Amino acid sequence: MSRLDRVKQSRQNKLQTLRSLGIDPFPQKSNRTHTASEARKKEGLEVTVAGRLMAWRGHGKIQFADLVDQSGKIQLVLKADDLSREEFDRLELLDLGDSIEASGVTFTTEAGESSVRVKSFRLLTKSLRPLPASWYGLKDVEDRYRQRYLDLLFNDQVKQTFVTRTRIVSLLREFFDRRGFFEVETPVLQPIYGGATAKPFVTHHNALDRDFYLRIADELYLKRLIVGGFEKVYEIGHDFRNEGISRSHNPEFTQAEFYWAYATYEDLMELTEELVTTIIRAIKGTLVVQYLGKPYDFTRPWQRLPYQEAIAKYTGIDIVKVGNEKLLVSEIRKKKLELDLKGVIGYAAVLDALYKKMVREHLGGPAFLIDYPYEMKPLAKRIADQPGKTGSFQLLVAGEEWVNAYNELNDPIDQRARWEEEMALAKKGLLEYQMIDEDYIRALEYGMPPTAGWGLGVDRLVAFITDSPSIKDVILFPTLKPEGQPSRNR
Numbered sequence: 001m002s003r004l005d006r007v008k009q010s011r012q013n014k015l016q017t018l019r020s021l022g023i024d025p026f027p028q029k030s031n032r033t034h035t036a037s038e039a040r041k042k043e044g045l046e047v048t049v050a051g052r053l054m055a056w057r058g059h060g061k062i063q064f065a066d067l068v069d070q071s072g073k074i075q076l077v078l079k080a081d082d083l084s085r086e087e088f089d090r091l092e093l094l095d096l097g098d099s100i101e102a103s104g105v106t107f108t109t110e111a112g113e114s115s116v117r118v119k120s121f122r123l124l125t126k127s128l129r130p131l132p133a134s135w136y137g138l139k140d141v142e143d144r145y146r147q148r149y150l151d152l153l154f155n156d157q158v159k160q161t162f163v164t165r166t167r168i169v170s171l172l173r174e175f176f177d178r179r180g181f182f183e184v185e186t187p188v189l190q191p192i193y194g195g196a197t198a199k200p201f202v203t204h205h206n207a208l209d210r211d212f213y214l215r216i217a218d219e220l221y222l223k224r225l226i227v228g229g230f231e232k233v234y235e236i237g238h239d240f241r242n243e244g245i246s247r248s249h250n251p252e253f254t255q256a257e258f259y260w261a262y263a264t265y266e267d268l269m270e271l272t273e274e275l276v277t278t279i280i281r282a283i284k285g286t287l288v289v290q291y292l293g294k295p296y297d298f299t300r301p302w303q304r305l306p307y308q309e310a311i312a313k314y315t316g317i318d319i320v321k322v323g324n325e326k327l328l329v330s331e332i333r334k335k336k337l338e339l340d341l342k343g344v345i346g347y348a349a350v351l352d353a354l355y356k357k358m359v360r361e362h363l364g365g366p367a368f369l370i371d372y373p374y375e376m377k378p379l380a381k382r383i384a385d386q387p388g389k390t391g392s393f394q395l396l397v398a399g400e401e402w403v404n405a406y407n408e409l410n411d412p413i414d415q416r417a418r419w420e421e422e423m424a425l426a427k428k429g430l431l432e433y434q435m436i437d438e439d440y441i442r443a444l445e446y447g448m449p450p451t452a453g454w455g456l457g458v459d460r461l462v463a464f465i466t467d468s469p470s471i472k473d474v475i476l477f478p479t480l481k482p483e484g485q486p487s488r489n490r
Contacts, residue, residue, distance in 0.1 A: 011127065186215075343431070380408070416441055
């Protein structure tokens, strides 16, 4: 029998002993009157505290334990003189990790430790598995994500990261609500996926005997609401994309999207600056933020760099002169740029691969990359006097895309033509493409007013603000490879 098995058996034996004594090791409720932080505030206070036993120091007829709840730690002092003999003897049935309730009077020890002199205690939950002796420096870092419950128990910084995440999401809602946006919920199960260019997850509905898709974006349903008369709508929720896992990608992620009738992408850049600076100032108290050892200054206004200029600056290619796939690939080869185009089909896909490989890493930001070619934004409206470009932007920070936004295409004829172009490329082998959504085109035919829309990757924003190197650090339960399987993450 391994040491772990022996310890688990010992705890099982204690569980049976407790039950034989008529003690329920998993009672239904606690009578807690104060949290640990509340109990620390005043001496001579009659309290009942509850939490997990995280440390134990024994000295004969006096025992010391650290009780931890969400608010922090308080020391329990358990003396034989203060407890009945039966109670004091039952201390031997407790283990680290158990949750207990202790009643007594608060005081401060000579060493300055806030404590409760315990008059009685009660077991609330018997822990049947021992807490690990060491949690830091694990060989497999994914154990921290897989067993997040232990990560939170042992690492207060991790807990604070998720406290910050919750505050950021609250600040997002407050920002939109104060500006008259209406929060809505749209379907997660969709008969046709759309709103982005990505591979979906497919599931099957038995009663209807048809496949559905987990949404890759909220966009098309939110814009249907603009057609229906709402002028400002937003949603904060989970989207799903069947793609690789990396420090900046998780198949299930949180996105905030909003749509604003009668606004333009220039309005959205102003709003984005206001939103991000409001959140950063509220969390950090400054607009200069350190992320992975580098400073980023969010003082407004932020740089606005046309997509065409960015490509020319870092690759030497003028995309106006190479406006189709054949010419662009030829120019890439002519300049001997190291770019793997295997399986990359279509002008937009080649251009995107070129940008991500050669350009994006140079854009530290915060910066708006604006006016993307229309082929790259099948849901964005063309600029009137520059029909090869769309009124669009992405917000880039630390080489990562935070926000995607544009003037929404509301011409149903142009929208159908764009999607037909995508479907034609799919027949040639394009793996990620947008499908024709006939009901959405029907909605546009009823008329959608001029509208601008915006999507923010919440996980990336939180990772930056909390100085976390991976979005796994800010997702409570990230998607992971099966336990024991070698990682194949990109």
